[in-house]
Amino acid sequence: MAPPPDHRRPIKRVAISDQQRRRELALRVQADRRSDAQNRARQLASSVLSLGPVTEVEPELEQEQEMSDASDQSGGRTELDPVRAASLRGPEVRRWFATQLMLPEWMVDVPPLLDSDWYVFPRPSGKRCFVVSSNGTTVSRLRNGSILHRFPSSLPNGARTKDVSGPSSSYSILDCIFHEADETYYVIDMVCWRGYSLYDCTAEFRFFWLNSKLSETGASDPPSQYHRYRFNVVQIYECNLIGLQAAYLGQVSYVKDGLLFYNKHAHYQAGNTPLALVWKDNVCSQYVLDTDNQGQIPSQQQVVLELQNDGSLTTSDDPPVALGCLSRDMIAQYGLRVGNLVRVEVRDDSVKLVDGKLDLGDLQLVGKPNRSRAFADTYSKVLFQYAARRAPLRIEDLVASIQSNPSVENSQALDIEMEG
Incomplete structure (x- = not known):
């Protein structure tokens, strides 16, 4: 006799887009690509440091309606050398810098193997930027190309001190979100460290280096004479039920604005990629639905x-x-x-x-x-x-996707409550 059906088994939400197909394509493309990652990192570092201030009025970055994210905007992907990049002005500067950050797509379908192939972490609200330390100074630039801060830091070659380690020509590039409330740079990715490019390294390796290398520098220490802003690493979790719950409901030191999901095998790809995803609901973000020019949620999209x-x-x-x-x-x-x-x-x-x-x-x-x-x-x-x-993609849908994986023990899964 066949066993009775298990009515507790979660039902996965039906896909409504081709996001998974494009995800598989992105993984194949990055495996076949033979890019000069070291040269790409050098060009970006040179451009971030050499570009003069944008002469036009710097736009105010909205907190995630337009935002940090950076996540909803990307221009055409073009390769520029530092000389050409330094000559750009106005909208061209914004377009070029927008293509240098790896921007997450919005999660419209739950990826398969969410618990085994993905990380999850709570995204800080703030201004998305590149931070480059080189030649005794540290510069952060917004994705429109304008300087956010120029300051000394404890990053490698980030301040003019006697105990600078490594060659003066080396540089580091961090992908950050600046959280104004506590004047802290929250580091969400590492692009280059002491001149070593991490573009073609997996997210799994980049996050390992980020946690191990940044702690060696004292960049997370309180501000001091040669260290103007604190750098904190965002807590990254395995996207199992326990990790998802911690990212979704856990207390953090910053204003939370949704969750970020990174595929463990993803390289640092400039521009929008389905291998990084952003997801929000009213529990983990105050900005879920877009607003109009008056900051109000319109009756129609x-x-x-x-x-x-x-x-x-x-x-x-x-x-x-x-x-x-x-x-x-x-x-x-x-x-x-x-x-x-x-x-x-x-x-x-x-x-x-x-x-x-x-x-x-x-x-x-x-x-x-x-x-x-x-x-x-x-x-x-x-x-x-x-x-x-x-019909929003709910936290219950994410949980159901994880629970439907045979490797997840139902006894553990059913004990997890995702109530905000």
Whole structure:
């Protein structure tokens, strides 16, 4: 006689996008790639240190509506040497620096093998930036290219002290979020350390080095004469049930803004990647749904897209995804030009989800977005926001995905409560 069915077994949420297919493709591409990671890191370090202050008014970075994230914006991926990068100005600076950070996609489907192949950690709210220490100084630059801080630090060659170790030409590059409330740089990734590039190292190795190497420098010590800001490593967890619970509900010293998930096998890939994901709900973030220019959550979803030559409105993905079109009369009426960002409203009754692809139907032009916006939304963000208003990806879905893995013991899984 067959055993009775186990009604406690979790049911996985059906995928609504091709995110997993692109994830598998990204892993294959990085395995086949033969990039000069050392030269890439050297170019980035030189550019971060040499670029002069941006002459235009520096845009205020919104806390995650536009934000740190950095996560919803990316321009075309182009390789530039330091000389060309130093000559960029205005929007070109922002676009170039936006392609240097590894930006997470928004999680719209739960990856398989979440508990064995992924890390999870609580993301600090703040300003996403690169921090470079070299030649006795430390510089942090926002993704728009402008300097956030220039200061002495305990990072290698980060201050002009007598006990500087290593050659003067060596440099280190950290991927950070600056949390203004406690004036602390929270390090979420390591790109280069003492001149050694980590671009083509897995996240598993980069996080190991980050935790071991940073602790040797005293960079986490309180501020002092030769160490202006504290650097703290964000606690990184295995994405099993215990780790997910700790990241989701655990107390941290900063304002939490969602969860970040990194695939253990992912290299540091410039631009948006499905091998890093961001997820939010009302428990772990105060910014789940996008707001309008007045900071209010509109009754209908609003999307920021970029106007193209043919009148189409596209996302900032590479390649871009067309989600609508404007007539010539509308373009002329609003005085729009190619490359302008526009804010459009999505009518609920016109949206369709067909084979994992959004068809937004008729779009209502609202106007131009806040001037601080430099890039259009990504497709994964549009899809996440669409789902968040109707059938959001919940913490229970993440738990169910982990519990459905045969390697997880049900006795342990069922004891975990994810209530905020």
